[in-house]
Amino acid sequence: MSSAAVDEWTGRYLAELATQRKLSAHTIAAYGRDLAELARLAGHADWPALTHFDIRRFAAKLHADGQSPTSIARKLSGWRGFFEWLSRQTTLSANPVEGVRAPRRAKRLPKALAVDDAVKLMDNQTHGHPEPAELCDRAMFELLYSSGLRVSELAGLDVHHVAARDGQAASLGWLELETQEVVVTGKGNKMRRVPVGAPACTALQAWLAVRPPARDGSQALFLSTRTTRISARVVQSRLKAHAIKAGMPVHVHPHVLRHSFASHLLQSSGDLRAVQELLGHASITSTQIYTSLDFQHLAAVYDRAHPRAKVK
Numbered sequence: 533m534s535s536a537a538v539d540e541w542t543g544r545y546l547a548e549l550a551t552q553r554k555l556s557a558h559t560i561a562a563y564g565r566d567l568a569e570l571a572r573l574a575g576h577a578d579w580p581a582l583t584h585f586d587i588r589r590f591a592a593k594l595h596a597d598g599q600s601p602t603s604i605a606r607k608l609s610g611w612r613g614f615f616e617w618l619s620r621q622t623t624l625s626a627n628p629v630e631g632v633r634a635p636r637r638a639k640r641l642p643k644a645l646a647v648d649d650a651v652k653l654m655d656n657q658t659h660g661h662p663e664p665a666e667l668c669d670r671a672m673f674e675l676l677y678s679s680g681l682r683v684s685e686l687a688g689l690d691v692h693h694v695a696a697r698d699g700q701a702a703s704l705g706w707l708e709l710e711t712q713e714v715v716v717t718g719k720g721n722k723m724r725r726v727p728v729g730a731p732a733c734t735a736l737q738a739w740l741a742v743r744p745p746a747r748d749g750s751q752a753l754f755l756s757t758r759t760t761r762i763s764a765r766v767v768q769s770r771l772k773a774h775a776i777k778a779g780m781p782v783h784v785h786p787h788v789l790r791h792s793f794a795s796h797l798l799q800s801s802g803d804l805r806a807v808q809e810l811l812g813h814a815s816i817t818s819t820q821i822y823t824s825l826d827f828q829h830l831a832a833v834y835d836r837a838h839p840r841a842k843v844k
Contacts, residue, residue, distance in 0.1 A: 541579065542567045545617050566610040569594075580622045587611065587632045595635050605634035643788055644795040649780060650677060654731065656778040664742045665757060669770050671732070671739040672754055672762075675714070676771075676786055678732035680793035680811055683764045683786035685716040689753040691740070707753055709736060718812035726810055 546564055549555045555563075573590040574582060587608070594604050612629040619627060645653065654674060662670075676686060689705045693715070696702040705716040712728045728736070744759050746752050752761035768785050775784035782788070790811070798807050 541618065541621075542571075542614075544621075545614055548617065563610050563614075566607045567614060569607065570611055570614075580618065580624050582628045584626075584628050584631060587628045591632060591634060601635045608632055608634055643782060644791040645780070645782070645784070645788060647796055647799075650789075650792050650796065653677075653775060653778050653780060653784065656774075664739075664744070667735070667739045667742055668754055668762075669774060671735040672767060673771060673774065673789070674732035674735040675728065676789040677793055678729040679714060679726040680790045680797075681714070681716060681726070682718065682790060682812075683767050685718060686786070687754065687762055687764050687767060688717070689714060690751040691743075691753050692751060694751050703751070706751075707736065709733060709740075716812070722812060724809070724812050 542564065545567070546560050549560055549563060550557075570590070573593060574586070577586070591604055591608060594607070595601075608629055612627060615624065615627045615629055618624055654677060672686060675681060676683070685705055689707060690703040691707060692703075693706045694700075694703045705714065707714055707728075709728075712730075712733055713725050714728055715723060715725050717723050739754075743753075743755065746755055746761070747759040748761075750761060754762040754767075756762045756766055764786075771784060771786060771789075794807050794811055797810070798804065801807075
């Protein structure tokens with residue numbers, strides 16, 4: 533296909549996007565670049581004659597050139613829309629982009645602290661005569677690591693169970709210190725019980741001894757400096773500041789402690805089903821990613837210890 537014909541098709545298509553779909557100039561420019569790349573890959577081939585196999589070959593070429601799966605997926609989406617439009621302008625037997633998928637995105641493994649770093653983070657907290665806010669922080673951080681809670685689950689905890697009354701909702705989560713457990717409501721409104729370790733129980737008792745009444749009269753377990761239920765954002769900022777002060781080698785947020793909880797538990801027990809239940813995962817597929825973390829740990833031990841692990 534001549535470059536003049538390519539320019540005519542793309543020009544008409546982009547003009548329609550601007551006038552009928554009212555897309556922004558930035559978006560239209562991006563579509564133009566993606567179609568220019570299609571023209572480069574297709575060479576002199578007649579666009580209406582392109583097949584499913586041609587598009588798959590083009591996607592493979594982009595991948596081989598180092599383009600990310602996300603970028604390729606975006607281009608395929610743009611090409612798909614163009615050929616849908618082209619089918620209304622010419623005789624096109626089928627959209628050649630239909631069914632063509634970008635290469636799979638590499639799975640990003642969750643970040644987890646090394647065991648020594650997690651212990652250091654937990655130990656490097658209150659000393660002397662701590663303020664109530666410090667005791668609150670210690671209890672929150674210990675509980676996040678001890679029980680693998682999501683930050684929303686932590687923030688939603690009450691001191692004890694509160695039944696629904698006078699238009700007030702019942703507790704979504706609460707502490708049961710006598711049995712060393714917390715009850716939380718996770719994703720899909722699924723409730724679960726999670727054990728609380730001894731250091732976390734000790735930290736919680738210290739916090740409860742100085743916890744002031746909540747301003748709104750609620751039974752929120754963790755309170756902000758204004759004595760209202762703590763928010764997830766405040767938990768995140770306090771943990772980040774504490775981790776920096778403790779000299780952690782990575783950025784630490786609440787989900788890092790959840791990942792660390794799961795990874796360290798799996799390393800010690802090897803019980804994937806138990807970790808699934810404790811995390812509140814509906815499917816074990818979500819939990820299986822921690823087996824990769826466990827393998828990474830084993831591989832690191834091998835590299836350090838085995839005399840034949842590395843080429844001299």
